[in-house]
Amino acid sequence: MSINVQKAEFILSAASPKDFRRDALPQVAFAGRSNVGKSSVINRLLNRKNFARVGAAPGKTTQINYFKIDNAFYLVDLPGYGYARVSKGERDRWGRLMEGYFADPELMTLGVMIVDARHKPTADDCTMAQWYRGAGCPFLVVANKLDKLKKSEVEGNLQRIRETLELGEEDMVIPFSAEKGTGRDELLRAILSSVEASS
Ligand SMILES: Nc1nc2c(ncn2[C@@H]2O[C@H](COP(=O)(O)OP(=O)(O)O)[C@@H](O)[C@H]2O)c(=O)[nH]1
Numbered sequence: 121m122s123i124n125v126q127k128a129e130f131i132l133s134a135a136s137p138k139d140f141r142r143d144a145l146p147q148v149a150f151a152g153r154s155n156v157g158k159s160s161v162i163n164r165l166l167n168r169k170n171f172a173r174v175g176a177a178p179g180k181t182t183q184i185n186y187f188k189i190d191n192a193f194y195l196v197d198l199p200g201y202g203y204a205r206v207s208k209g210e211r212d213r214w215g216r217l218m219e220g221y222f223a224d225p226e227l228m229t230l231g232v233m234i235v236d237a238r239h240k241p242t243a244d245d246c247t248m249a250q251w252y253r254g255a256g257c258p259f260l261v262v263a264n265k266l267d268k269l270k271k272s273e274v275e276g277n278l279q280r281i282r283e284t285l286e287l288g289e290e291d292m293v294i295p296f297s298a299e300k301g302t303g304r305d306e307l308l309r310a311i312l313s314s315v316e317a318s319s
C-alpha cells in the first residue's frame with residue numbers, strides 16, 4: 121500500500137462525542153501542550169505549508185479536528201492543553217471531550233504525543249501520557265523544537281523526557297524539528313506502519 125500524505129483534506133471539527141468519526145479508517149491522534157508546535161509538526165509531516173494553522177488562538181478551540189489522509193487514515197488533531205489563560209468552563213469542556221475520545225478504545229490506532237525537546241515534560245504532559253497508555257494502543261513521543269537545543273544537550277534532554285513520562289524501552293521518542301524537518305521521515309514511517317498493520 122502506498123499512501124500519499126500530501127493528499128490531506130479537512131473533514132470536520134468535533135465539539136462533542138456525537139460528532140466523532142466511527143468508520144473503518146484507522147485514526148492517528150496528535151496531542152500536545154498549546155504552543156508546543158503541534159500544528160507545525162502536522163504541516164511538516166504532510167509537507168503542507170499552511171494546512172493546520174500555526175499560532176492560531178492558543179487554547180481557544182476545544183474541538184477535535186479530523187483530517188482524512190489519502191483515504192487511508194484519519195489524522196486526529198486533539199485540542200491542546202496547558203494554556204494558562206483558559207476559563208474553567210473551557211477546561212471542563214476540554215476534559216469532557218478528551219474523556220469521550222479516550223473512553224472509546226475502538227477509535228484510536230496510534231497516539232502521537234508532542235513535547236518540547238527543551239523542557240522537562242509538565243504535569244499535564246505526564247497526565248496525557250497516562251491517558252495514551254490507558255487507551256491500550258501504541259503511542260510515541262515527538263520531541264519537537266530540537267533546533268533550539270545545543271548538540272550537547274540532546275541526549276540528556278531526551279533521557280529526561282523518557283524518565284519523566286515513564287516510558288518503556290519499547291516506546292519511541294523521535295527527536296524532531298518542525299522548523300528544519302528533522303525526524304519527519306521517522307515519524308512518517310512509524311505512522312504508516314501502524315496504519316498498514318491495522319487496515
Ligand atoms: N524553533 C522552532 N519553532 C517551532 C517549531 N515548531 C513550532 N515552532 C513555533 O512554535 C510556535 C507554536 O507553533 P504551533 O504549531 O502553532 O503550535 P501548537 O499550538 O502546538 O499548534 C510557532 O511560533 C511556531 O513557529 C520547531 O520545530 N522549531
Ligand SMILES: [Mg+2]
Nearest residue numbers: 158159173175
Ligand atoms: Mg495548533
